Amino acid sequence: MSSRTVVLQTCLHASRRVDDRLVALSGIEYVTLNGDGLITSLDNRMVTADSRL
Structure with a gap:
């Protein structure tokens, strides 16, 4: 049997820096x-x- 590759996005973290960025x-x-x-x-x-991916 053949193999296959799967791409998953697992998590996303977002926050603000002290300079509000x-x-x-x-x-x-x-x-x-x-x-x-x-x-x-x-x-x-x-x-x-x-x-860039």
Whole structure:
């Protein structure tokens, strides 16, 4: 059976800095599943709101 990669957005955090700027951080997971649906690889990546993917 073949494997497949699934991309999930797992969380989003937002807050204000002392200078009143908004700060946001998002977590993205890249999950590779085997033919049985079991996870064979998991990669977590945190990105800021102004990051380019």
